[in-house]
Amino acid sequence: MAIDTAATDENITLELELEHEAPLPNDTSQNPSHFQPSVETDPEINAVGRPVRKKRLTWKLLQQLPAPPSPLSEPLTAFEGIEPISKTSLPSCDSEVVWKAIKTTENSFGLYREYPHIPTHNPDDTLCLLNLVDHSPPINETELSASVSTPLTLNSSSSNAASFFPFKNSTIFGMMSWMWTGSSMKSIGEMKKLVDFLKSNDFKKDDLAMFDIHAETTKFDNYLERPATDNLQDGWRESEIIIQVPDGKIHSKDSIPTFKVPGFHHRSLVNVIKAAYSDPASTSFHYMPFKSFWKDSSTPESVPQRVYDELYSSDAMIEAHMKLQQQPPELGCALERVIASLMLWSDSTHLANFGTASLWPVYLFFGNQSKWVRGKPKTASCHHVAYIPKVSSGYSI
């Protein structure tokens, strides 16, 4: 089945041209909802003497495989001068920034997009069938789009020198690692691990000259139990929240009684944003919002309907984007200006089915990503930015 039927003529089309676009081939499998049974012929008789029932393909067989959106062809500079036909989404159009309705061609489902300007980056160009289906691919399929499935690694920049901390070198690290992980009984498996380590380049006999297992273990314990404020390299900070409390008496502005809630762990939103957008997994992010339309191809005179499926095809994002483009640029900066769309959640949870351990995290997701990717836990799309401490009802100041 030709998935890229509509992509064969890869020109940027204007609205007028759309009316004259060649209709899709008159193949009943393309339009299952408009399936017309063919003319009835005289039924054949099978061996038993009954008429053979005309077999029709079921919906499952007729169902098309999911198709990625049609690609946008290479930007043609000649196109810039053509006036847009569709209106902008904002009421005020007196600035020079207009909505150039750059349309893609329709894909086999009749969906097409309209961009405000030529996008500098289109992550959907690299979508293949594997990205669009729910089931996990069979083992022999190796072409999995890495940009969609790689999880984000925020703390990926750790230098080699710091990686053995708190141990001085790789030898001690390896020995301590062998001692305190794995099984606590002697076994063949543990022996193999030890021998492999001893044979590797990470082990140097001279490093063990002053090695004392008690001292190293104590050092390790101290490291594990260090106070939380030492964790600055992760970007997590701990603060105290001060809230004002009414006690029924009149106070002047400076002497309102306050209540301190300690233990508010949080990290800088800006750092999380920077880390996420520079990570290789963010190639699946859309930087430019667009309008998505569906045109019923079986009735050529039908009006295209707007499709709202992602945050980056929503009016809110489009409005924010256009407003940003119309804002005067930063001094001396000619870089493309883009919206980083943040989606925040906060939810208090119990950590286990027993006991009272609980957390109240604040989560951050990015709307530039497709919801199909964002919703998959293995893509590590969720970022915890804060844990709110609970104010218990039995507190006393």
Next chain:
Amino acid sequence: MELTGDGPPADVSTHCRRELMHAVWTILLDDDFLYAYEHGIIILCPDGVSRRFYPRIFTYSADHPEK
């Protein structure tokens, strides 16, 4: 409470929780974030192009425990 000797009444607790949420957001929306909101931050994207990103909050779903 040391001031009144009793535990806090229910509406004070609600008030405190509300204040807590507001205080949390005051801390999270720090100066760095407000600067980025106004002026954007330059980030080098994995396709090799640097872009100026302006954070905008589009959704916020919160569960606010009433008790």
